[in-house]
Amino acid sequence: MKKHWSGRAKLIVALALILAAVTAIASGLFGTTWAEKAVQTVLTPIRGGFASITRQIERYYNYVFGYESLEAKNDYLEKRIMEIEDQIRSADALERENAYLRELLNLSRQHDDYKFCDAYIVSWDSSSWKSTFTIGKGTNAGLETGMVAVTQYGQVVGMITEIGANWATVTTVMDTSLEISASLASSGHTGVVQGDYTSGERGKLRMIYLPSEAVLRNNDQVVTTGSTVYPKDLIIGYVIDAGYDETGVAKYALLEPAADFDTLEQIFIITDFVSEQNEANRATDTSEPTDASEPTGN
Amino acid sequence: MLDKLYITPKQWLHILRWTLYTLLFLLAMMLQTVVFGNHTFLGVQPNFVPVVITCVCLREGAERGGLFALLTSLFWCLSGADEGSVSIAVLTIVPVLGSLLCSAVLANRFLPCLAITLATLFTEQTVIFLLKYFFGTMAGSRFLTDLIPCVLVSALAQPIVYLLVKRIERIGDAYESQ
Numbered sequence: 001m002k003k004h005w006s007g008r009a010k011l012i013v014a015l016a017l018i019l020a021a022v023t024a025i026a027s028g029l030f031g032t033t034w035a036e037k038a039v040q041t042v043l044t045p046i047r048g049g050f051a052s053i054t055r056q057i058e059r060y061y062n063y064v065f066g067y068e069s070l071e072a073k074n075d076y077l078e079k080r081i082m083e084i085e086d087q088i089r090s091a092d093a094l095e096r097e098n099a100y101l102r103e104l105l106n107l108s109r110q111h112d113d114y115k116f117c118d119a120y121i122v123s124w125d126s127s128s129w130k131s132t133f134t135i136g137k138g139t140n141a142g143l144e145t146g147m148v149a150v151t152q153y154g155q156v157v158g159m160i161t162e163i164g165a166n167w168a169t170v171t172t173v174m175d176t177s178l179e180i181s182a183s184l185a186s187s188g189h190t191g192v193v194q195g196d197y198t199s200g201e202r203g204k205l206r207m208i209y210l211p212s213e214a215v216l217r218n219n220d221q222v223v224t225t226g227s228t229v230y231p232k233d234l235i236i237g238y239v240i241d242a243g244y245d246e247t248g249v250a251k252y253a254l255l256e257p258a259a260d261f262d263t264l265e266q267i268f269i270i271t272d273f274v275s276e277q278n279e280a281n282r283a284t285d286t287s288e289p290t291d292a293s294e295p296t297g298n
Numbered sequence: 299m300l301d302k303l304y305i306t307p308k309q310w311l312h313i314l315r316w317t318l319y320t321l322l323f324l325l326a327m328m329l330q331t332v333v334f335g336n337h338t339f340l341g342v343q344p345n346f347v348p349v350v351i352t353c354v355c356l357r358e359g360a361e362r363g364g365l366f367a368l369l370t371s372l373f374w375c376l377s378g379a380d381e382g383s384v385s386i387a388v389l390t391i392v393p394v395l396g397s398l399l400c401s402a403v404l405a406n407r408f409l410p411c412l413a414i415t416l417a418t419l420f421t422e423q424t425v426i427f428l429l430k431y432f433f434g435t436m437a438g439s440r441f442l443t444d445l446i447p448c449v450l451v452s453a454l455a456q457p458i459v460y461l462l463v464k465r466i467e468r469i470g471d472a473y474e475s476q
Contacts, residue, residue: 009394012364016390019368023375024383039376046324050332123328124335127380128343128423128444129430133335134378162378169378176435261336 037164040134044167047122048136055265087219113274114231117141120266122167131158131174131195135267138164142271148230149267155258156180156224156234157267170267173236173257174203182207182236184253185221189214193222193236196254205237205255208245216242216253231273311470316366318466319354322459323370326350327377342444345452346459347374348389348422352415353456353463355393356400364394381426388425392418408460415456419449 026033119135137143149157149170158172171178176195183190189210196206207222220239226232237255245252305313326346334344351370355363371389375382396414404410423445430436 005398006361009360009364009398012361012368013391013394016368016371016387019372020383020387023372023386027383033376036376036378039373040378043377047328047332050328054333121336123331125331125378125380127426128440128448129426129436130380132378264336 032162032164040164040167044122044134044136044164047134048120051120051122111231111273113272114270115272116268117143117271118266118268119143119168121264131172132161132169133172135168135170135269136166137269138166138168140165143168143269144271146229148234148270150234150270151259151264152266152268153258154234156230156236157259157261157264159229160269172261173205173259174261180230180236181225181227182222183225184210184214184216184239185223186217187215187220190225191253193255203257203261204240205257207239207253207255208250210251210253212244212249212251214251216251220253221258222253222255231270308470315466315469318469319366319463320370322354322462322466323347323350326455326459327374331377340447340451342448342451344455345419345423345448346455347379347385348418349415349452349455349459350463351389352393352396352418353411353459356397356406356411356414357463357467360394360397360401363397364390367393381429384425384429385422388422389418392421408457411460412453412456416449416453419452423449 023033027036117137119137119141121133122136123134125132135149143160143163145160145163145168147160149159151157156173158170158175159178160168161171162169172195173180173193174195178194180193181190182193191207191210191214193205193207196204210216216239218239222236222239224230224232224234224236235258237257239253240256241254242251244250326349330344330346337343347370351367355367357363358366367390368386371386374389375386379385393414396410396417400406400410400414424441427436427441427445431438
């Protein structure tokens with residue numbers, strides 16, 4: 001093997017190690033580098049074209065083959081609506097939850113302080129260890145890092161963590177690096193929601209730091225507590241399981257995300273909203289976010 | 299001067315070959331990030347980019363293939379890949395070493411290529427997984443539930459990629475044999 005191990009092969013291996021070190025250091029020091037921005041800017045139209053073609057094919061496929069699954073889904077949704085209506089009639093505690101739901105369904109009508117910017121998803125990060133996607137709008141459309149992405153129903157999707165002129169990377173709530181201050185809609189107990197990386201199930205969330213006296217029930221809604229980054233009462237997910245954490249003094253809840261990530265095509269970025277902290281910040285002319293929900297990073 | 303600018307038919311064929319390799323890489327990248335980015339295949343998200351890089355590197359040799367691996371993995375890193383810096387090192391070094399191993403010991407055939415593709419996929423995913431595990435953002439149990447299936451499912455694309463790369467590699471053979 002030694003005779004095949006030429007000088008050029010050694011040079012390539014050495015260059016690979018140097019470039020790996022340089023990109024890692026540059027990424028750590030400067031975040032998104034100009035080279036990454038350039039590549040993403042070039043790739044975004046190509047990805048947009050591919051995404052558009054993929055959507056058309058999916059729609060055609062669903063039109064042809066999706067009738068039975070739609071019928072089954074319709075049956076399931078009808079049952080689910082009946083269950084929810086029954087719960088609303090029988091349980092006073094769930095009336096509050098129902099009020100939240102109705103408020104969120106009329107999100108844009110009721111929260112006229114919200115300013116939205118819609119965007120289509122052009123690509124997803126394909127790694128099993130990360131949950132981010134790229135949208136086809138960036139600083140040209142007035143977007144900034146730290147802005148929150150929601151569905152048309154006001155369900156939290158994630159937050160913009162990287163941005164370029166015509167693209168932005170949204171880190172979803174399912175990513176383990178994102179932490180959101182949240183509360184249980186039914187009881188008001190607060191905690192922190194983050195992507196779940198222990199259950200091995202894709203697409204689940206974990207609400208931690210819940211007090212031991214918190215009463216958790218299946219399908220309890222979890223909503224944002226409100227901050228300079230996240231508007232109040234945006235729905236994050238539903239409780240599907242609960243228990244005590246490793247310390248035994250705090251509870252955790254496993255959540256099903258409210259947003260349906262499997263069918264997500266279009267999202268809405270909240271570019272501006274009025275909150276108490278924002279108002280205070282505007283009054284004192286300080287605009288730096290003070291929320292604990294920035295990605296923790298690795 | 300003009301004589302030097304003239305591109306010979308043989309050079310045209312080389313340009314065509316490397317353009318097709320690049321298009322294959324871009325196609326794999328688009329399939330991975332756009333088509334399968336939000337969907338799973340057999341329960342996992344497949345990883346096609348290492349498969350293409352490894353196959354091209356093994357067919358073209360440690361030098362030319364290695365340079366292709368270096369440039370494409372750098373592009374992959376800059377396109378926003380998860381732990382892209384790791385990808386540059388792993389997706390260059392493992393295929394280059396594999397290519398050298400094939401030249402020296404193994405034949406440059408399908409099965410050695412499959413084995414080295416599996417090694418590349420496994421090494422890349424393991425290093426990324428260990429980094430996440432080290433920083434406490436990944437549970438150790440997901441090594442078995444996510445990583446191993448991801449490697450095996452991604453390797454399913456290897457026969458198709460290998461055949462395509464073999465076809466592209468033959469471009470220019472007829473001209474050179476004349």
